[in-house]
Structure formats: C-alpha cells, structure tokens
Amino acid sequence: MKVIPSVLLISFVLLLASAGTWASLTDVEAASGEVVTAGTMDLYITDNGPIIDHEWTLTHMIPGDSKSGQLNLHNNGTVADHVEITFSTVCRDPGYEAGANEESDTLNGADGMDKYLKVVSMSYIKYGSGISSGNLVKDGVSSVITDRNGNGYIDLADLNGITLDNLDAPGPMQTYPIDFDMEVRFDESAPNDYQGDECILTMKFDLK
Structure with a gap:
C-alpha cells in the first residue's frame, strides 16, 4: 500500500x-x-507441500498410536513482530450421530476423548537464526500451557480455546522460517467408549 x-x-x-x-x-x-x-505481512504455511489440509490425519487409531508432523511458517512480506497460535478441538462420534454406534462404544458422543490425546511434544524454532521459543511441550509437560484437567500431561483438551502469544515471527522476505513440530499420542488408558470416534484439532496462526 x-x-x-x-x-x-x-x-x-x-x-x-x-x-x-x-x-x-x-x-x-x-x-x-x-x-x-507501508510494510507488508504475508504469512505462508507449508507442510512438505502447498496444501496442509488433512496432512496430519491418523485413522484406525488404537491406544498407543501416535502421529507427528511439521509446519513451516514463512513471511513473504517485509515486516513482522510476533505470532499468535490459537487452538480449538472438536470431538465427535460419527457412529452415534448416524444411529449405528460401534458395539463396544457405550458413550453417546465423544465427550472427553480429547483428554486421552496426549501432546507428547510441541516445538517452535526460528530456523537458522539461533532464536527459539523452544520446547512448548516436552514429554507431555509444559511451562507455558496449563494441565487444566490434572491428568499429569498436556492433551488436546488443555489446548482447546487457548492462545499462545508473543512467539517469534518468521523473518521477513522468507528469511528465518519457523519450524513448528508436534506429536500427539492416543493414550494407552483410553477406554473402549471412544471406538470409532474422532477429534479434530484446528490451529490458527496469526502473524502480528
């Protein structure tokens, strides 16, 4: 402009x-x-390709299964100050909604499933700059995210509705991209009631 x-x-x-x-x-x-x-801000996110939709999908999970992935944040613009990440989680029971629940699923819906989806690790690193917001979650423990349900580890329920603020911004003109890595595990203690259920985690990245 x-x-x-x-x-x-x-x-x-x-x-x-x-x-x-x-x-x-x-x-x-x-x-x-x-x-x-005026300067420009143009946040561009990749996940080993131009499309990130459904890249982190794991189907037919059993307790103990895990999934990891990486997002790369680039700033194609000329200025940036910081990044905010907002998380939201929605869990649903497609079988119950269709009137054909799985035999061992006695729960009407999927309430509480996100408490069994453990965030094993989450890191945020400004690649190549020597600047890092570090390990946001390591071995299920975090100094910046609260274990709100008190189960001893960070899970998708703890992430739901929170915003992580003042994270390092990717460098302008595609210098110093951000590597965002995350691993989630379906905890071994998950009961049969979550057979066939699903949780969707949405992360919104705002370049400020």
Missing part, C-alpha cells in the same frame, strides 16, 4: 526595510515525490 501525502508547501518570507517602507516577499514551492510505503 502506498500513501502519498498532501502537497508539501514550503514558504519563505523575506522582510526588507528601505526608506521607512516594509516589503514582504513570499516564495512558495511544492515538494513532489515524497512517498510513504
């Missing part, structure tokens, strides 16, 4: 005294070409 200011008027006033008479001379010039250009 280009912002062109109003014409800049430069006025020079010269007072001359001669034989008791005051004279005033004014010279007005217009300065042209002054342009104020």
Whole structure:
C-alpha cells in the first residue's frame, strides 16, 4: 500500500526595510515525490507441500498410536513482530450421530476423548537464526500451557480455546522460517467408549 501525502508547501518570507517602507516577499514551492510505503505481512504455511489440509490425519487409531508432523511458517512480506497460535478441538462420534454406534462404544458422543490425546511434544524454532521459543511441550509437560484437567500431561483438551502469544515471527522476505513440530499420542488408558470416534484439532496462526 502506498500513501502519498498532501502537497508539501514550503514558504519563505523575506522582510526588507528601505526608506521607512516594509516589503514582504513570499516564495512558495511544492515538494513532489515524497512517498510513504507501508510494510507488508504475508504469512505462508507449508507442510512438505502447498496444501496442509488433512496432512496430519491418523485413522484406525488404537491406544498407543501416535502421529507427528511439521509446519513451516514463512513471511513473504517485509515486516513482522510476533505470532499468535490459537487452538480449538472438536470431538465427535460419527457412529452415534448416524444411529449405528460401534458395539463396544457405550458413550453417546465423544465427550472427553480429547483428554486421552496426549501432546507428547510441541516445538517452535526460528530456523537458522539461533532464536527459539523452544520446547512448548516436552514429554507431555509444559511451562507455558496449563494441565487444566490434572491428568499429569498436556492433551488436546488443555489446548482447546487457548492462545499462545508473543512467539517469534518468521523473518521477513522468507528469511528465518519457523519450524513448528508436534506429536500427539492416543493414550494407552483410553477406554473402549471412544471406538470409532474422532477429534479434530484446528490451529490458527496469526502473524502480528
């Protein structure tokens, strides 16, 4: 975006005294070409390809199965200050909704399934810059995310509705991209009630 200011008027006033008479001379010039250009922010996310939808999908999970993935955050613009990540989790029971629940699934719905989806690790590293927000979660434990349900580890239920703020921004013009890595495991203690159920984690990355 280009912002062109109003014409800049430069006025020079010269007072001359001669034989008791005051004279005033004014010279007005217009300065042209002054342009104020705003910087740009253009966040681009990749996951080993141009499309990230459904890249982190694991089907037919059994307790103990895990899934990991990486997102790469790039700034194609010229400026950036920080990144915010907002998480939301929705769990559902397609069998119950269709009126054909699995035989061993006695729970009407999928409430509580996200408590058994353990965040084993989550890291956020500004690649190549030496700057890192570090391990947001390591071995299920975090210093920046609260274990709200008190089960001893960070899970998708703990992430639901929270925002991680003031994370390092990717460098402008694609310098120093961000590597965001995450591993989730279906905890071994998950009961049969979650057979056929599913949880969807949505992460929103905001470049500020």
